[in-house]
Amino acid sequence: MSESYHIDGLQYANWSDKIFRQMREGGVDAVHVTIAYHEDFREVVRNIGDWNLRFQRHADLIFMGRTGDDVRRARQTGRTAIFFGFQTPAPIEADIGLVEICHTLGAKFMQLTYNNQSLLATGCYESDDTGITRMGKQVIAEMNRVGLVIDMSHSAHRSTLEAIDLSQRPVAITHANPSAWHPAKRNKPDEVIKALAVRGGMLGFSLYPHHLKGGSDCTLDAFCEMAARTADLVGVDHIGIGSDLCQDQPDSVVEWMRVGRWSREIDYGEGSADNAGFPPQPPWYRDNRDFGGIAQGLRAAGFSREDTAKIMGGNWLRFFDENFGPI
Amino acid sequence: MSESYHIDGLQYANWSDKIFRQMREGGVDAVHVTIAYHEDFREVVRNIGDWNLRFQRHADLIFMGRTGDDVRRARQTGRTAIFFGFQTPAPIEADIGLVEICHTLGAKFMQLTYNNQSLLATGCYESDDTGITRMGKQVIAEMNRVGLVIDMSHSAHRSTLEAIDLSQRPVAITHANPSAWHPAKRNKPDEVIKALAVRGGMLGFSLYPHHLKGGSDCTLDAFCEMAARTADLVGVDHIGIGSDLCQDQPDSVVEWMRVGRWSREIDYGEGSADNAGFPPQPPWYRDNRDFGGIAQGLRAAGFSREDTAKIMGGNWLRFFDENFGPI
Numbered sequence: 001m002s003e004s005y006h007i008d009g010l011q012y013a014n015w016s017d018k019i020f021r022q023m024r025e026g027g028v029d030a031v032h033v034t035i036a037y038h039e040d041f042r043e044v045v046r047n048i049g050d051w052n053l054r055f056q057r058h059a060d061l062i063f064m065g066r067t068g069d070d071v072r073r074a075r076q077t078g079r080t081a082i083f084f085g086f087q088t089p090a091p092i093e094a095d096i097g098l099v100e101i102c103h104t105l106g107a108k109f110m111q112l113t114y115n116n117q118s119l120l121a122t123g124c125y126e127s128d129d130t131g132i133t134r135m136g137k138q139v140i141a142e143m144n145r146v147g148l149v150i151d152m153s154h155s156a157h158r159s160t161l162e163a164i165d166l167s168q169r170p171v172a173i174t175h176a177n178p179s180a181w182h183p184a185k186r187n188k189p190d191e192v193i194k195a196l197a198v199r200g201g202m203l204g205f206s207l208y209p210h211h212l213k214g215g216s217d218c219t220l221d222a223f224c225e226m227a228a229r230t231a232d233l234v235g236v237d238h239i240g241i242g243s244d245l246c247q248d249q250p251d252s253v254v255e256w257m258r259v260g261r262w263s264r265e266i267d268y269g270e271g272s273a274d275n276a277g278f279p280p281q282p283p284w285y286r287d288n289r290d291f292g293g294i295a296q297g298l299r300a301a302g303f304s305r306e307d308t309a310k311i312m313g314g315n316w317l318r319f320f321d322e323n324f325g326p327i
Numbered sequence: 328m329s330e331s332y333h334i335d336g337l338q339y340a341n342w343s344d345k346i347f348r349q350m351r352e353g354g355v356d357a358v359h360v361t362i363a364y365h366e367d368f369r370e371v372v373r374n375i376g377d378w379n380l381r382f383q384r385h386a387d388l389i390f391m392g393r394t395g396d397d398v399r400r401a402r403q404t405g406r407t408a409i410f411f412g413f414q415t416p417a418p419i420e421a422d423i424g425l426v427e428i429c430h431t432l433g434a435k436f437m438q439l440t441y442n443n444q445s446l447l448a449t450g451c452y453e454s455d456d457t458g459i460t461r462m463g464k465q466v467i468a469e470m471n472r473v474g475l476v477i478d479m480s481h482s483a484h485r486s487t488l489e490a491i492d493l494s495q496r497p498v499a500i501t502h503a504n505p506s507a508w509h510p511a512k513r514n515k516p517d518e519v520i521k522a523l524a525v526r527g528g529m530l531g532f533s534l535y536p537h538h539l540k541g542g543s544d545c546t547l548d549a550f551c552e553m554a555a556r557t558a559d560l561v562g563v564d565h566i567g568i569g570s571d572l573c574q575d576q577p578d579s580v581v582e583w584m585r586v587g588r589w590s591r592e593i594d595y596g597e598g599s600a601d602n603a604g605f606p607p608q609p610p611w612y613r614d615n616r617d618f619g620g621i622a623q624g625l626r627a628a629g630f631s632r633e634d635t636a637k638i639m640g641g642n643w644l645r646f647f648d649e650n651f652g653p654i
Binding site: 041042045046048095097098100105106 | 379
């Protein structure tokens, strides 16, 4: 199925020439990459500076993506389009004007919260979920206006449902799975997935072992069977892949994701004290080279050729086309 | 001559609905506005945030310009395109990566220095001019690469000549006059104006009284006669207007321009202790409403209809078309 687009809805790897070559080997046309966890505005600008240098040095392999057409250009030129996103709203600090500034600089997705309470919403690890805040409502409207997609992957359920309801444009959960399949805190109940899909949103299935039933031992068959059950629930037009690949990262990076600068104590997030690092990938998805192989699993789980192409990238491409520009 | 474009190569007014309406009244299609004097990167981002709010609130009068085609769009939609520029390199701090970031945020012109020595070059008020620095050479190449125009209005002559020589793309002096006509420190010797023009650069004639022979009493005839003599020197394709209009600014703003945060003592720049504030405008150019009137003066000084249109905006439009994008 070389004619279908391959789009990964989230990665945060330790970027290198090796990884960009593996993207090409796996035929990955576009990747939404995380460029901020707990970085403030000035720090995220430094990260963009680092990416601009990568775009110069690896211009034969990657370029910065801004629109759906850049995915088509990636396919035509044999490269991978890189789309920026933030996993927390830390880069906009307490300044709504930074929403448009960050979008101009290339940010296409922003999570309203990452595990914890933010200025905008409640994260999935808080004990009480108070929903979207006063500033959160203003920022949702501003994100809608400029075309910065709301990502609720790490948010609590009430906050997620309220964001879906308040937003005038579709919302994304770029990397998570149904909690009915595997009840991790980061996975999503059917009620959330249905509300997301009804409003035109997208769910990217995660390949991060803590989100998989059976963890690192989860089989491709089990993963694709889960995809089939989700399609039964909400149809085939609102699902894709968001691998959450964290390739070649030292364990200090998973600690940065979990603790940032918000705690003096270690927080183990989805791990535990005796399993604190990155878990091993399932053998059928080691890295970008294996991306295309997911399509065979989807076909085996009963998806048609056409529907498989939608899940592998067609749905994300439609979503990119419709949601990355101003209203 | 309503078919010719009207472009002002520099203004720094106390922006208001009143001024944007005067731009429309004067038929000004595009203005290069200063958004930074001594601001660092984070401060200039706040200034861009303020401009984004103006673009929302006054969308019927102004919008952000990025390319020459935006000048044509301004004419077609009866609005004024606003192009951003910096009068010092302070916004890029000591980080060459900020050149591309600032260009992405909309900056189209950057002065390498403002009166004083900078990290990049020497300003026109220093006693010794050591030319372009090591970092200056790197930044010139980077500005060339991304399409950020080098502006040498406030630079010393050796630095200006070296920048013109080192740059692979044309350089601008957005607002200054020939020192052969009026020997202000900020005006430029014929040698500089000729070198600028030979390499395709642009000189914007300033209407700031300290740059005019006779100051506020300078007549339109004398100003246009100076334009005619400059055309004799370098031809008619490399001259335009850069009014340096500082409308409705309190005198504290001229002090900010001159002193910023670099001195504990007052520096009077082109003024003096007993004439420290903004000088009054000449009566034939009070503000944007009088912009079109300059064309009559140019015709009276002997310029053809076609050449007058070039000076009023046609030359700047060609320059915008060729120099605001990557190589």
